[in-house]
Amino acid sequence: MSRGLIIGAFLTLIFASLACVSLLWIPYDIETFQIPNKLKRPNWDNWLGTDHFGRDILSMVMMGARTSIAVALLAVGIGMVIGVPLGLFSAARRGSFLDEFIMRGNDLIFAFPSLVIAILITAVFGASAVNAIVAIGIFNIPVFARLTRAAALPLWERDFVLSARVCGKSEMRISVEHIFPNIMNLMIVQGTIQFSLGILAEASLSYIGLGAQPPTASWGRMLADAQTLVSIAPHVALVPGFAILLMVLGLNLMGDGLRDLFDPRIKKDRA
Amino acid sequence: MNLLSIEHLSLSIGDTKILHDVSIEMRPGEIVAITGESGSGKSMTALAVMGLLPRGSVADGLILLENTNILGTSESDLCSMRGCSMGMVFQEPMTALNPVQTIGDQVAETITIHKKASKHNANIQARAMLRRVGLKVDPSRYPHELSGGQRQRVVIAMAIALRPKLLIADEPTTALDVTTQATILKLLKDLVTEFDMGLLIITHDLAVVADIADKIVVMQKGHVVEAAATYDLLHNMRHPYTKSLFNASNHKVILPEYRPSSPFLSVESVTRKYNLPRVKVFGLRSTFQALNGVSFTISHGERVGLVGESGCGKSTLTRAILGLEEVQEGQILLDGQAVFTKKVVNLSVRRKMQVVFQDPYSSFNPRHRVDRLIAEPLHVLNNKIMGKDRERAVAKALEDVGMRPEDSSKFIHEFSGGQRQRIAIARALIIEPELIVFDEAVSALDVSIRAQVLDLIAGLCQKRQLAYLFISHDLSVVSTITDRVIVMQSGKIVEQGDTHQVFSNPQHSYTQRLIASAPKLPEIA
Numbered sequence: 001m002s003r004g005l006i007i008g009a010f011l012t013l014i015f016a017s018l019a020c021v022s023l024l025w026i027p028y029d030i031e032t033f034q035i036p037n038k039l040k041r042p043n044w045d046n047w048l049g050t051d052h053f054g055r056d057i058l059s060m061v062m063m064g065a066r067t068s069i070a071v072a073l074l075a076v077g078i079g080m081v082i083g084v085p086l087g088l089f090s091a092a093r094r095g096s097f098l099d100e101f102i103m104r105g106n107d108l109i110f111a112f113p114s115l116v117i118a119i120l121i122t123a124v125f126g127a128s129a130v131n132a133i134v135a136i137g138i139f140n141i142p143v144f145a146r147l148t149r150a151a152a153l154p155l156w157e158r159d160f161v162l163s164a165r166v167c168g169k170s171e172m173r174i175s176v177e178h179i180f181p182n183i184m185n186l187m188i189v190q191g192t193i194q195f196s197l198g199i200l201a202e203a204s205l206s207y208i209g210l211g212a213q214p215p216t217a218s219w220g221r222m223l224a225d226a227q228t229l230v231s232i233a234p235h236v237a238l239v240p241g242f243a244i245l246l247m248v249l250g251l252n253l254m255g256d257g258l259r260d261l262f263d264p265r266i267k268k269d270r271a
Numbered sequence: 272m273n274l275l276s277i278e279h280l281s282l283s284i285g286d287t288k289i290l291h292d293v294s295i296e297m298r299p300g301e302i303v304a305i306t307g308e309s310g311s312g313k314s315m316t317a318l319a320v321m322g323l324l325p326r327g328s329v330a331d332g333l334i335l336l337e338n339t340n341i342l343g344t345s346e347s348d349l350c351s352m353r354g355c356s357m358g359m360v361f362q363e364p365m366t367a368l369n370p371v372q373t374i375g376d377q378v379a380e381t382i383t384i385h386k387k388a389s390k391h392n393a394n395i396q397a398r399a400m401l402r403r404v405g406l407k408v409d410p411s412r413y414p415h416e417l418s419g420g421q422r423q424r425v426v427i428a429m430a431i432a433l434r435p436k437l438l439i440a441d442e443p444t445t446a447l448d449v450t451t452q453a454t455i456l457k458l459l460k461d462l463v464t465e466f467d468m469g470l471l472i473i474t475h476d477l478a479v480v481a482d483i484a485d486k487i488v489v490m491q492k493g494h495v496v497e498a499a500a501t502y503d504l505l506h507n508m509r510h511p512y513t514k515s516l517f518n519a520s521n522h523k524v525i526l527p528e529y530r531p532s533s534p535f536l537s538v539e540s541v542t543r544k545y546n547l548p549r550v551k552v553f554g555l556r557s558t559f560q561a562l563n564g565v566s567f568t569i570s571h572g573e574r575v576g577l578v579g580e581s582g583c584g585k586s587t588l589t590r591a592i593l594g595l596e597e598v599q600e601g602q603i604l605l606d607g608q609a610v611f612t613k614k615v616v617n618l619s620v621r622r623k624m625q626v627v628f629q630d631p632y633s634s635f636n637p638r639h640r641v642d643r644l645i646a647e648p649l650h651v652l653n654n655k656i657m658g659k660d661r662e663r664a665v666a667k668a669l670e671d672v673g674m675r676p677e678d679s680s681k682f683i684h685e686f687s688g689g690q691r692q693r694i695a696i697a698r699a700l701i702i703e704p705e706l707i708v709f710d711e712a713v714s715a716l717d718v719s720i721r722a723q724v725l726d727l728i729a730g731l732c733q734k735r736q737l738a739y740l741f742i743s744h745d746l747s748v749v750s751t752i753t754d755r756v757i758v759m760q761s762g763k764i765v766e767q768g769d770t771h772q773v774f775s776n777p778q779h780s781y782t783q784r785l786i787a788s789a790p791k792l793p794e795i796a
Contacts, residue, residue: 162628182637
């Protein structure tokens, strides 16, 4: 296992456990304002200080982690659940009209700058966490569809797939039994990387106020709120900024590490 | 004075010992062949001579090329030696050439790197060298425009462009057709005499080198087990491994008598065309005729061989018979039923035939266990076999091919190539098909393993009535394992008949050429 994978997995695990803990307990309630306590520097009572409403920043970061992870995870889920079957289907019917139709449809989605369309969707259907999930999820579909198809195509030429066809198995059945298990590792790696992009996208959307709405905490909104206070209380901006940075870094390191781990060629070199 | 002497060479990578105390000597103008099965260390020996050992390997001993010890030479000095005083020819001419450079440029490159020749002079020399290796095409062509044999000639031209003293050829003809193989071997032999260089040829096939080598070195598991002049070695084998290798290459199986019966598979004037890409934007598409009016039959229990060189339509025919691809004209009937009815594959036909592919490494889904792999064809049966019956069927199939029933819970990567091919046969046998298509099923195996698998197939024929179509480019295998043989050339059947008759008295000129160029081991009592 590479060092990157361990560091990445460690960072990811920290944020995931912060999010899990927040389900049961957070140090302070974040829905009540305590204006007298506002903009405190980090101290023993508030480990990461407080914001301009006197809310505990650690509690906000924990709640924000929950939002970020939930939005990104669901968005990746949408991408995988729709994209992977589309890719498998395209690969099974490679060269057919439907294959062409699906892949050109993907190109169409790819052609739009994802964040701009996400802004459009949330602007039209209203700003909410659910719409953010759908908007980010739609742009994950072509990523997974293309990757699946590209990885599945060479497998279709392999002898074990031919012999399954000789056994009379249908294309769909071969896709599920033979193709999918052999590309699953790729999907896990890509899923991790899309996950980190999802976190960034969620942060960007809530930064411009189109993501999860208050009082739901989110890192992007925390950044936006702290923007005007940077000169008086820099920690209010730094904390959510670093949270985004470390989470995305962790996921990317983990994705790279997993790719190396699953790649048999690299494994052979180390052995 | 020796050109090359390898003295007590030992090599290990990590904790694995690759070579043990290897000593080989060769004089200028001599052809030395290193032969052995996979894992014998023959390729590693060649790489050590080139100073191209993989990272992390520790070598011990001496490799003297004239008076330079390769093992003690720095990488930059080795770079100037490679290509200049030693050249190398690789197995796969497809990957040994840069696809985006013309062949003339690639040969000229070797010259400009080592000699301070002007581009113009280098090109003239490259042109001459390409002509010397018998290449009649223009040097401005790209590798993809050439055939496999022509590409191998380019690779040879690159290796000998500066007239090295030592040429190393690692399986130079393994990827080529037999007729091409014969011409390339002749070319190598002529070049050795003309340039007075030493040729170290690595091969797994004893028959390939029996004709041209002066000396043969037999390796097994990193040891040199026997080394002698070719004639001495072949006529007076001392080591049991050499004998077993020799016997395995000449292996003959005993097939049960074939009693003529009614036709089972009949292929009736089948034609398959492929559209080629347009050359011009609005030009007409030309077509490539892979199969052209092919007709033959296989009777119940008949063992038929299909031989031909690459591109003759063997693969297309196999795919058509297996119902993986539809043909445009003609029809394929199995037991009176068409393989395809209106674009849909006939399932009842599928129940009667199975296939064993060439590559034991890509024939299995690496993520399934052996029992699931073997049981896969049961899917095609009408009444599904489940639970205990299924376990029993898997165990029986494994036992039929000489494996243990306990192997069923293992993954495929735990088995060797030969064992995998047995498992592939077990998979084909489980639904007790009447016809099995062996698509180059023993071509990727070492000779001793190949002999075992051939024995296994013959043994299966003893036990039950089994018809098969045995597709191979290896004539010696086909001659022993089949009753009847079909010879194909560019999409047509040029000759078919009783195996023994066709091999002893070929009628068609192509068959004659094919048989004449097949490498043969001398008959030794």
